[in-house]
Amino acid sequence: MKAYLTRHAQVFMRTLGDFARSPAATLLTVVMIGVTLVLPTGLYVGLLNLQRLTLGWQPRGSLSAYLAKGVPHATVIAAIRQIPGVASIRYISPAEGLRAFATSSGLGTTAVVFRHHNPLPGVAVVTPLGTKPSSVAHLAAQLKTVPGIAHVQSNLAWVKRLDAALALGHRIVVILAVALGLALILIIGNTTRAAVASRADEISVVGLVGGTNAFIRRPFLYAGALTGGLGALCALILLEAAFLALDGPIAALDRAYGAHYHLSGPDLSQALGLLGLGALLGWLGARIAVGRALRSRRI
Amino acid sequence: MIELKHVFKRYSLGTEALSDVGFSVARGEMAFLTGPSGAGKSTVLKLICLLERPTRGQVVVNGHDLARLRPHRLPYFRREIGVVFQDNRLLNERTVFDNVALPLLVAGMTGDEVRKRVLAALDKVGLRGRERGFPLALSGGEQQRVGIARALVHRPALLIADEPTGNLDAALSDDIIDLFQEFNHHGVTVLIATHDLRQIERLQARVIRLGEGHMVNAA
Ligand SMILES: Nc1ncnc2c1ncn2[C@@H]1O[C@H](COP(=O)(O)OP(=O)(O)O)[C@@H](O)[C@H]1O
Ligand SMILES: [Mg+2]
DSSP states (O other), X not given: OHHHHHHHHHHHHHHHHHHHXXXXXXXXXXXXXXHHHHHHHHHHHHHHHHHHHHHHHSOTTOEEEEEOTTOOHHHHHHHHHTSTTEEEEEEEOHHHHHHHHHHHHTOTTGGGGGGSSOOOOOEEEEEESOOSHHHXXXXXXXXXXXXXXXXXXXXXXXXXXXXXXXXXXXHXXXXXXXXXXXXXXXXXXXXXXXHHHHTHHHHHHHHHTTOOHHHHHHHHHHHHHHHHHHHHHHHHHHHXXXXXXXXXXXXXXXXXXXXXXXXXXXXXXXHHHHHHHHHHHHHHHHHHHHHHHHHXXXX | OEEEEEEEEEOSSSOEEEEEEEEEEOTTOEEEEEOSTTSSHHHHHHHHTXXXXXXXXXXXXXXXXXXXXXXXXXXXXXXXXXXXXXXXXXXXXXXXXXXXXXXXXXXXXXXXXXXXXXXXXXXHTTOTTOTTSOGGGSOHHHHHHHHHHHHHXXXXXXXXXXXXXXXXXXXXXXXXXXXXXXXXXXXXXEEEEOOOHHHHHHSOOEEEEEETTEESOOO
């Protein structure tokens, strides 16, 4: 086992040595892979940010239950509380509603007209436990059967549209990731093919003295994984730079809208995941290329 | 150790290189394979180390019927023999040490054992102290001796050499062949392809003669 590890460590160090000998070519490949990976990764992280942002906008899929006139609100609230799947209830009395209306409409004084005859009903704002559109719809249907509730209004259509948009975004990210992952495999496959060709002499001599295909493959696989991993690192650096550049404008938006939104780049686990994926795809590209080259050898 | 029976070899496009060749070399024996240029000497050696396969006939080496050797066993078979090439096939970007160490590294040997064996092999061929140098900085004779050290470092039971003295002057040739004879005295079976008649006369070794792909003597 120790000998096995020593052997791998030696091959790994030799791979690093080969990289150091041709820094320009290696750098070019690494940057090429970085640029290839930065697009889907950037979109993905952007999408996560968007999702977080819209979550902050409003309790997702809340329902407004309008009480019938003259019904004691405590009874209705108690009945709603019995329904499973309700996360929270906030009751807005007609008086509160009028006050809010007066402020937000700017009709502060005019609203005084309604002081003796308030036309607004009481409203129970119900937040469901589930965030899926189907569970929101189910809760809406149940609320309608509660005696004393005149009308239920949901933000379901809006929720559905947002979900559809985010799902589309995710789908686009997946398609891009698959396409550009394939591109990475091709880039490294091609680099490996060239490396195998330029070391044909060495490969044939190693074969002559009894090297197995696994032994011949090993340095190329390390080189592929290392190139893929470095390419992913390059993508992370590019991404971090892009987020840094966006930080200023976002902060300006923050001030303008009084919102507190902070743009966040990939976290540690996402970064490690990307590095691992880059290394894995690089290994795969090298494995395919060197496997083809070895099969085409005679005997 | 080596046995060829009714071996024919026709290259994909072209002449019949070997027709009905048969001979055997016993364990511990040293033999020369000789004949004019184009007689098929190199072809015979390629069949023995499985760089080529015969069109017809049987080749048995160190107990392996080569036609039946499974592809994944080929590397392990190659480790049982040592081969010296006329153009020595050294890796010019690797040091002398690394070149000689290669058969040990591919067999999974590491560390001090590799170092000990490589230095011992270089000592045997008279190149101790040159291990840090690169092949192109050596003379033709020295390069050939690096090739011999590489063929012997893993202590194979069989050593085959294709024109090992082809590019060397008489004195150097004598040294190289004497080296082979010394290995033979230590129990290694040796087969050398050469058209260097001087060596054949100098040593009292067995001679297998080929002429245009046929056996000339069936001894
Ligand atoms: N790879 C090859 N393809 C086609 N013909 C070959 C090949 N190798 C050798 N030959 C032919 O086979 C014959 C024997 O060659 P070779 O074994 O090299 O003879 P020697 O080593 O005795 O000079 C020659 O006619 C040569 O041209
Ligand atoms: Mg020849």
